Amino acid sequence: MPELTYREAVRDTLATAMRQDSDVFLMGEDIAEMGGSMGVTHGLVDEFGPERVRNTPISEIAIVGAGIGAAMQGMRPVVEIMYEDFLTLSTEQIVNQAAKHRYMSGGQLKVPLTIRTQGGAGWSPGAQHAQQLEAWFVHIPGLKVIFPSTPTDVRGMLWSAIYDDNPVIVFEHRLLYPVKEDVPEKLEPILFGEARVVREGEDVTVIATGPMVHRSLEAAEEAGRNGVSVEVIDPRSLQPLDEETLVTSVKKTNRCVVTHEAVTRMGFGAEVASVIQYQAFDWLDAPIERVGAKFAPLAFAPVMEQFLIPDSEDVLEGIYRTVGRKRNGD
Amino acid sequence: MPELTYREAVRDTLATAMRQDSDVFLMGEDIAEMGGSMGVTHGLVDEFGPERVRNTPISEIAIVGAGIGAAMQGMRPVVEIMYEDFLTLSTEQIVNQAAKHRYMSGGQLKVPLTIRTQGGAGWSPGAQHAQQLEAWFVHIPGLKVIFPSTPTDVRGMLWSAIYDDNPVIVFEHRLLYPVKEDVPEKLEPILFGEARVVREGEDVTVIATGPMVHRSLEAAEEAGRNGVSVEVIDPRSLQPLDEETLVTSVKKTNRCVVTHEAVTRMGFGAEVASVIQYQAFDWLDAPIERVGAKFAPLAFAPVMEQFLIPDSEDVLEGIYRTVGRKRNGD
Amino acid sequence: MAKVEAKKKGLSDERLRDFLREMLLIRRFEEKVEERFKAGELPGFLHVAIGQEAVAVGVCAALEEDDVIASTHRAHGHTLARGTSPNAVMAELYGKLEGCSHGYGGSMHLYDVERGNLGANAVVGGGLPAITGAALAFKFRKEPRVALAFFGDGATNIGTFHESMNLAQLWNVPAVFCLENNWWAESTPNSQHSPITDFTQRAVAYGMHSIKVGGQEVEPVYDAASEAIDHARRGDGPVLLVVDTYRLVGHYVGDPQVYRPKGELQKLRETQDPITKLRGRLGLSDEEWEQLDGEVTREVEESVEFAKNGTDPAPEDALKNVYA
């Protein structure tokens, strides 16, 4: 079982796909010699050359669109958008084009495009370099949206994204790149629509995405020490969503906290909470707690930034609120 | 009390503001002689001239951005984006710039920009001319988002939008333009964050936006004939959101249906349902129903389009589901 | 910019007659669309390409079978010229399963992937990046194919145009950007949307080769398009092909055109009709003309019959084709 960081797991998957399949290629700003602004694609240009590891101009809408065009010809492009904030420049092509070509053509076309992007606060990048916008894309029929939180998951799911015949947006997270894990010797594809029960528990279900999975595990440990048994589930793919696993868990625990780093208001947690309250209504013993970023852009000064984004303490408080007791039992 | 259509109400507000205030001007594609693709600004160029009723190139990101620049100089530009679908081209400027300049400058700047747009299905415009994307913008701190459903509301709220010192996105709806109503003689500003109780009732609260307000009223009438008393509430402003009025109503009726024309998944109803289940948990007698568009792009063929978008029947079914009985009492 | 003289290699009269037939078919098709829309039979809204038939026909004739195109909101002409049958197009406008997009698309989303039509786009400029990407795929695979985007003068004002042109030239892909300059973007005249009138200037920003040609005579259009397409196919890089033309109708069917200078339309219809011009060039007798017109008119009538007899989708079909 090799140990890989999340960053290496992404790179390994890209390299493996490119080795076996000449239809797979990469496009993105500074992904060649520089390896992307997060170093994820480091070294790939040496193995695959600048044609298949293509540096692009700063043209977020055209590179996504070029990916669409190449994908419609049967290639499997992987486009990197350096920061989620810049996805806002590509939304037209993602939402009106990639998501709809198949539908508008009455099934004639496929768009096997993968868009990788990353974001995330916690290192003072400022208000235009850390937004989490995954919720937007969950609203758009025709797209698939994944947000893997571990090396193993990103390896298996990125693989599935590349080989999915639909456009898939892969949300990575800046602070997850150094996370290490033993991963299976051979890359094992992970299907979309299967949530992962990260930790079993009896009293509260915490549904968490991205970095909040790790922060929730910390909170769960702490809660455990205080006699609250927490189940942590990572949906991993937000679209399609494995509603069944989430609902089954809540039917068992009767309590639920949903958490993500994105702003709470209109965040992905709103959809999850709506699904849970609907399908597990009679099982719920307490209102569903949502733990996300407070309602503000991301401030630069670390003390303000930290205040805005949720940490394990915030999850813990959510857990305690839902079991009806205050921190430390007081 | 003059009778105005929704279209005339918008026009009246724009004209009134422009008459009294030289800082107000309009920009948008084909808004001059043509009056915009929906005829809303018809005639304004005659009164105010082509400088203040500016036809623009097809440059959705630049015209929003130019609006931001003029607004930062203290003008009060009203930018029209012809279809919500094309807002996807402007999202960078809306989300990263308009919404954040005040914050990132630590309070030095104001961006009194109004963005009017419209969308809506029901007339076979196809998949790229009818999306409803209001939910996206509710997720973004720094923006205000309104969706008036009547001539009176759009008149009073558009006025408030123009005179708000923050960027406001005004969602209009294609099928609402011909809706008529007696409106107050003198334009009365309507503050944001005040939901409107459109119809009082005892058994179920229907929270509806845009065209669904009207469809919900039809459903409410029908339900009334079957002995179910329905309260209909229009939040009108989605950001800020008048949570109190919504929650108070549900605490009275103990049942709730949330409805909008946008896709249900990750739509605005998800946020509303999350708020209600949280704040009215102990009062709810049934799961909150969400009634929105089914999960697909908008098909062209009318029979498919109609199938996808919610109508008064769908709301009625939601109402009946929540009161635990089938249509016509069977 | 290369000046294109109508090369005197000359197209055969037979070929030109085929062009005339195709152009007239498009004209009669568009007129029928106007009629049926006004009769309330066609859902949605429609843009017809009356006046621009020589562009669609001249350009599509210059393409090879394996080439691909992307079209715009004004798509009927391009789609017919690329070989989709009037039946399939008309059925789409009626929202039938037999339509070229099986009723999912409509007028602004005509697709025919088998014939290399990657789809019409209702977002102005929306198709240009994908054409660049398709051309990139051809280059990757060393296939001698060309990808061509149709778009209007109004589309040159949008960012996707700029980024696509820049990328295509930078990567030297076999793409042709065919700008149908009809001097209007809806109600907005050239002078209100672009600070230039010679659209080849747009190409200078990328050092891209450009060719300009008048669009009311099909032969020079064909020649210019052939030159552009050959240039791209040879690997010499993408080309901006500017075709100056006229929109002899409103922006959309039913457009009262209040914005259009009085008389402009009448005068253009009299002097700039590409079909009149070609008919004159070929010296068709009234009899020959009647015969041709009769044929295409019947074809169009039949397409309406075909469409009306087509199959309505089932409501639940709307949930199909969301994902592959």
Add this chain to the structure above:
Amino acid sequence: MAKVEAKKKGLSDERLRDFLREMLLIRRFEEKVEERFKAGELPGFLHVAIGQEAVAVGVCAALEEDDVIASTHRAHGHTLARGTSPNAVMAELYGKLEGCSHGYGGSMHLYDVERGNLGANAVVGGGLPAITGAALAFKFRKEPRVALAFFGDGATNIGTFHESMNLAQLWNVPAVFCLENNWWAESTPNSQHSPITDFTQRAVAYGMHSIKVGGQEVEPVYDAASEAIDHARRGDGPVLLVVDTYRLVGHYVGDPQVYRPKGELQKLRETQDPITKLRGRLGLSDEEWEQLDGEVTREVEESVEFAKNGTDPAPEDALKNVYA
């Protein structure tokens, strides 16, 4: 394109000394920023403008007090040159309330509205549309003011650049687009991001007036900027001002620059340092130089002290300033 000769009206030595002082202040400020970042004192990430000081100083000196600018991710130089104190800039980099954005912005979001600085933008090209809009407001109000956007060569590839240029020229607003061409966009060289090397070609697409000047000597920069700004202020329309310059450091502080050809940097530092050039031009003695350097170095040191002694925002301050 107008060729700009360094007009021999000539700037006084005194003025040039002021420029040198300003340029050196920026240089020492940037070096201090590198040092403090590497020491782990500065949050986030940073881009310094070493090598491009003559552009910031020459251009900002040509502006009037009422003019406005928008800057980029590489904003320290522009902000200092526009008159914000080193204290306020440094305090912002330390995330303090005394910072020019009160700790909300950071390095890439330096604002100083009082001094006509509408803010630095971390989205490449993000500030250009607003500059067009600000210029439109000046035109509306008949104020003799100019709005100027700084941006890089990489930014010319993004749609906002295209749409803003087109709009500005179309509406003839008093805007200047100041392209600091340092031949790199992060790790991507000119040859991999733009199919042209003479960036005045970009202006041809809009029929916009353009001026090109070398950016390592402050006097011609000042002259060219003055000409561009006057042109815009006179109402003759916007100008693309291309300043060819060099980035004598990595893209961001800490950038190992693996992508940069061996020796390029060394050679450029030896031959293209704008401060060395100006010092030579002024014939400064070692003593004069030491004195000047001592002064600005102290000023920079003091700014660090000021910043470190600044006030941290309260956590809940993060919820302020979301709305006006």
